[in-house]
Amino acid sequence: MIRHIVMWRVAGETEQQRADTRLRVKAAFEGLRARIPGMTGLEIGVDISRVDYACDLVLVAEFQSREALDAYATHPAHAEVREALDGLRIARHQVDYVIEC
Template sequence: MIEHVVLFKFSNETTKEQKEEGMSRLIQVKDKIPGIVDIQAGTNFSDRSQGFESGLTVRFESKEALEAYGPHPAHQDVVAYLKEIGMTEVLALDFECL
């Protein structure tokens, strides 16, 4: 199993509704991209986030499924939306579950 963790920062102009829409769109790719076991997204509520406002976790069947996810058109459509609404920084971490 592969875990993909992504943290997002947005511009001050990005609305709460736009951020929520972005996370919703990310969750919806589960039905469009093969190899996704589980996907979760949400908004940070703690003061430990170092400015990252939203988070995503995606569990994949394999490294090959993760590699296919990045360039997949459904994923790229969401990335384009996130950039359009003001995503300013992204931090990703991928690991194999023990």
């Protein structure tokens, strides 16, 4: 099993714009549930700490294998989400690792 974690900062001139963007990103990625072969779990969290160094959102997904994660990267549904959200995410951090059972 592979865990895929991505954290983003989102665009917005005002706090309301950023809040709207956070919800839009969250909803878009939640729409991928049950659409990606080999994805066994997907969770999206919105930061509640509001500290200045925190990211706005985190995605935690689990995949059956490295091949399933690689396929997710190019899956058409994932590509649609990336295109729809282009420019809304201004910083991105990622970690992928093997889950030791």
